[in-house]
Amino acid sequence: EAGVTQFPSHSVIEKGQTVTLRCDPISGHDNLYWYRRVMGKEIKFLLHFVKESKQDESGMPNNRFLAERTGGTYSTLKVQPAELEDSGVYFCASSQGPGGTQYFGPGTRLTVL
Amino acid sequence: EDQVTQSPEALRLQEGESSSLNCSYTVSGLRGLFWYRQDPGKGPEFLFTLYSAGEEKEKERLKATLTKKESFLHITAPKPEDSATYLCAALPSGGSYIPTFGRGTSLIVHP
Numbered sequence: 001e002a003g004v005t006q007f008p009s010h011s012v013i014e015k016g017q018t019v020t021l022r023c024d025p026i027s028g029h030d031n032l033y034w035y036r037r038v039m040g041k042e043i044k045f046l047l048h049f050v051k052e053s054k055q056d057e058s059g060m061p062n063n064r065f066l067a068e069r070t071g072g073t074y075s076t077l078k079v080q081p082a083e084l085e086d087s088g089v090y091f092c093a094s095s096q097g098p099g100g101t102q103y104f105g106p107g108t109r110l111t112v113l
Numbered sequence: 114e115d116q117v118t119q120s121p122e123a124l125r126l127q128e129g130e131s132s133s134l135n136c137s138y139t140v141s142g143l144r145g146l147f148w149y150r151q152d153p154g155k156g157p158e159f160l161f162t163l164y165s166a167g168e169e170k171e172k173e174r175l176k177a178t179l180t181k182k183e184s185f186l187h188i189t190a191p192k193p194e195d196s197a198t199y200l201c202a203a204l205p206s207g208g209s210y211i212p213t214f215g216r217g218t219s220l221i222v223h224p
Contacts, residue, residue, distance in 0.1 A: 004156070031210075042117075043157075043200070043214040056211060091156055098210040099144050104156035 002026070004105035006092050012111045018080040021108045023092030025074070031055075031095045032075050033102060034067060038088040046090075049075060050098065082112045115140040117203050119215035126191055126222050134186040134199055134218045142206030146184050148177050149200040151217070157200055160186075191222045 005024045013019050025032045034046040046065070047057040051072035060067070064083070069075040079086050089109050093102040116139045126132055138146065145164050149157035161170045163179040170177050174195065176187045186199055198219045202212035 006156075033211075040216075042216045043202075045211045048210060056209070059211075099204060101145075101147065101159055101162050102212070103159055104149070106154075106156045 004092055004094055004103055006090075006105040006108050008108060009106065010109045010111075012113065013082055014113050015084055016081045018078065019082055019110060021077045021079075021090055021092075021110070023075045023077070023105060025092070025094030026103055029094035029096055029103075030072065031098050031100070031102075032069060033093045033095075034075070034077055035091040035093065036088050037091065037107075043091065046077075048098075055098070079110070082110075084112050086110060087112045115203065115205055115213040117201060117213050117215040119199075119201060119218050121218060122216070123219045124221070126188075126220070128192055128222055128224050129190045131187070131189045131191070133188070134220070136184040136186070136201035136203075136215055137182060138184070138201075138203040138213075139182075140203045140205040140213065144204040144206045145212075146179055147202045147204065147212060148184070148186055149202070151198045151200055160199075188220070191220075193222045193224050196220055196222045 007022045032049040035043045037043045045059040048055045049069045066078045089107045091107045092105045095102045118137045120135045148160040151157045161177040166181045198217040200217045202214045204212040
């Protein structure tokens with residue numbers, strides 16, 4: 001069974017540009033989560049989808065971040081416009097149930113110059 | 114505020130030298146405690162979920178235990194391939210389904 005996949009693996013952009021990250025969860029997992037880890041810190045929650053609906057977006061830092069999950073399958077996370085402090089590794093995870101074990105993707109390393 | 118603290122931050126062991134990693138948590142009720150292994154450049158890989166104090170789970174050279182305030186990851190006779198960062202995360206009970214992560218313990222096992 002395929003695991004959680006993320007694209008791209010790396011992205012280097014300049015301040016002010018737009019970047020879109022994609023996550024494909026494990027098939028059949030209704031719950032999808034986005035996290036971010038900046039260097040030296042712990043993994044921090046961004047938001048949680050249940051199917052196509054946003055269950056909890058309390059971790060989204062500001063309105064420059066927009067997440068969507070069309071049709072309850074893959075999800076995208078867009079950062080527009082990107083700022084220097086947005087640099088970090090963005091992880092996606094999925095689970096069957098909302099409190100179940102979360103399985104992580106390999107992450108997208110975003111560098112904003 | 115929910116908090117998870119892992120210690121030590123870094124640990125160097127000789128092959129075969131057993132040790133334990135600590136994860137102390139403060140959450141409003143505990144729904145579950147997760148352990149993950151993370152290799153450089155990769156995402157966290159699930160190891161164990163513990164749900165109640167006294168519970169233990171084992172996988173190869175790893176054993177995870179849980180008390181009401183902390184969890185331990187015991188590594189018995191480690192090998193160089195056990196080198197990785199080990200993360201723990203506490204999932205609170207109640208309406209939130211969001212785990213709080215610790216910063217991890219970086220383990221290096223020398224041959």
